Amino acid sequence: MVLFLDLAKVNNRFRGEMDERIKTVLDKGWYVQGEENERFCRHFAEYCGTKYALGVANGLEALELVIRAHDFGPGDEIIVPANTYIATILAISRNGCTPVLVEPEWDTCNIDPERIEAAITPRTRAIMVVHLYGQAVRMEKVWALAEKYGLKVFEDCAQAHGAMHQGKRAGNLSDAGAFSFYPGKNLGCLGDGGAITTNDETLFLKLKALANYGSDRKYHNLYKGINSRLDEIQAAVLDVKLKYLDADNARRREIALFYREHITNPRLVLPQTWDEKAAVWYVFAVRTEERDAFQRYLADKGIQTLIHYPTPPHKQPAYAEWNDRSWPITEKIHREILSLPMSPVMTAEEIRFVADTVNAWR
Ligand SMILES: Cc1ncc(COP(=O)(O)O)c(C=O)c1O
Structure with missing residues (x-):
């Protein structure tokens, strides 16, 4: 029997290292927002080539938060590929925005950059690309349109950890990249996990607060945020696996x-x-x-x-x-x-x- 993906075999290669790092978390008794999360996020940002990475609870919330942090809501349109996993589109809907679906290219199955302009209206606020099946979208046209119409560009990188575009990695090709670390992903943890990458400090700080009850400092809530954090055990596991x-x-x-x-x-x-x-x-x-x-x-x-x-x-x-x-x-x-x-x-x-x-x- 050839399995589609033997996850136990994938993870057992790193069993010794993972056991040790999980043990450290257990010994410390610190489970959320600690050193492991901080270390992994630093390493993941370095890997992606971005200034910042924020650990969150899953890929859907990573996408949702990116939109939320821009205050896009009802009446705002976001362009998104019709050919994607539904989470990309749900993230737009859950912000009250309107997803505007654009057909893919036949050869790569990614959003067809040549079809995007026709979908832009005065209400368009952003283009959300998805690097589907692990392949980076050809971004030149996307960037040019964003510049021409004053739009934000976001990346759904849930399937594209490490994919390259002219020397830069997915997650570093737009205003913000959203990752999933669902177990079967190229970089997967032992449950749910996600991250957001960006080079924009203001955006990063807002995302960080939004993902932590809207709190910009302890017991001070600037926004009506959510609880979406990467826990210490998952961060430790991801930090081990990132090296490979x-x-x-x-x-x-x-x-x-x-x-x-x-x-x-x-x-x-x-x-x-x-x-x-x-x-x-x-x-x-x-x-x-x-x-x-x-x-x-x-x-x-x-x-x-x-x-x-x-x-x-x-x-x-x-x-x-x-x-x-x-x-x-x-x-x-x-x-x-x-x-x-x-x-x-x-x-x-x-x-x-x-x-x-x-x-x-x-
Ligand atoms: C393209 C795409 N976007 C978003 C997600 C959502 O990620 P998660 O399952 O971590 O919420 C996934 C994976 O499930 C995905 O494949």
Whole structure:
């Protein structure tokens, strides 16, 4: 059986180091907003190349807080890819703003920068890009539009820890980047966790307060904030795993390259990258019109796959107001996409078995 992602195997590589760091937290008896959080955030900011990183409770709240900190609300529109995990869009809705969905490029599945301008109105306040499947969005056009129309740019980096764009990392390509450390992510903790990166000190301080009951200093509440913090155990675990992120991403790139060189089945469309360094291959998503049959075939052969994602956000009951509308490229991607096993702990035999089995599909 080839698992899609063997999380125990991923984490057990660092078991000794993680045990030790967790023990330190337990010995100290300090569980929230302590040294581990401070250390990890410093290291994560250094890694991303930003001045600041703030640990928060999860990726959804990281996104929500970024919007909230700009005081965007009802009447404000935020441009967002139609082809994303629903959390990106929920973060906009939960601030009372209007998400304006833009279709993706067919080759990378990321938001199509050429379609953004047509979606801009006098109410547009920001462009929220998503570096989907681990690949950085081509940002030049996004930046140019933001400048032309006076918009903020935010990044959803939940799938793109370490992805590069012309020498800079995801999270350092906009006003603020939002990360998830959900266990299956390229950098994942042992539960829920998230972070926000930025180079803007004022924004950072506001985010820090907003995530801590709106408190800018102890028992003084400047904003009606929330409680969204990264706890000490998760921060300690992440600080251990961060050291290995580049090596893990390099291994993902090797696997992706192997798949791209060895999978020759003409019934499949393979994922494309606009720059090898841009992609950290959170998932390796192939496409075929007979996706469900292909998934069943692989399952019969002992290969576990996942669909990222089966239903587009605009077809979800939660967004009933959009259910009758169509974003056809997004819908086609959702119908055809299938993610093959991808993780830094896959063996050479497993990778070859996946490629050979995929090629043998008739
Ligand atoms: C693109 C994207 N955005 C946001 C999120 C939300 O992150 P979290 O699950 O940590 O809330 C996820 C992951 O689940 C994601 O894949």
